[in-house]
């Protein structure tokens with residue numbers, strides 16, 4: 001594991017322990033009412049149906065998986081943070097969900113039966129674009145024909161310069177300092193994506209692809225986009 005992966009993994013371990021609430025632990029502080037809409041949006045974009053076998057990479061505490069579990073036959077949900085997985089098992093289990101600790105950068109789950117993959121709000125924590133590309137190559141090799149992938153919440157590199165200006169802090173004192181540090185790290189250590197570079201990768205691999213806007217209004221929706229992939 002390289003230094004960036006170790007750094008982010010430690011941050012997620014910490015968040016899992018500090019924030020008991022599964023939504024706050026994701027770092028997105030979503031209004032609980034927004035989450036079912038997000039699950040519905042994901043379900044529509046990935047065309048989820050009964051009979052689908054879904055892998056969710058970067059599941060955090062499994063809040064989305066519980067909502068999606070009613071739409072599919074089974075979910076294998078993974079996260080590299082053991083604390084996230086422990087909490088997911090305690091709070092968001094269902095008969096057709098299996099939670100496992102695994103690093104998405106070198107995922108080892110492809111002996112599993114699957115035809116849909118969800119990677120939501122995860123790729124910007126990967127250590128490089130090469131790791132992103134390598135995972136997509138691996139997915140393409142193992143995905144059955146007709147299989148689909150949704151990569152959600154990708155930070156748009158063309159909006160990166162607006163990110164600091166849009167940033168404002170309602171917190172006071174130490175919380176304000178913590179928020180500023182989080183913002184600074186996001187700006188400098190995230191992967192930021194352009195549609196051009198992702199198009200190039202998808203064409204090279206052979207995926208049919210399409211960029212989708214986020215319909216559910218999240219605080220950062222204007223600065224993000226989703227990417228849908230299909231193996232024909």
Ligand SMILES: C[S@@+](CC[C@H](N)C(=O)[O-])C[C@H]1O[C@@H](n2cnc3c(N)ncnc32)[C@H](O)[C@@H]1O
Nearest residue numbers: 012026058060079080081103104105120121125
């Ligand atoms: C912003 S949260 C998103 C959680 C969930 N997908 C959602 O949208 O509610 C990012 C999650 O991805 C996980 N993650 C980041 N990089 C990962 C990797 N390389 N392998 C596995 N999990 C990863 C983190 O531990 C964290 O739980």
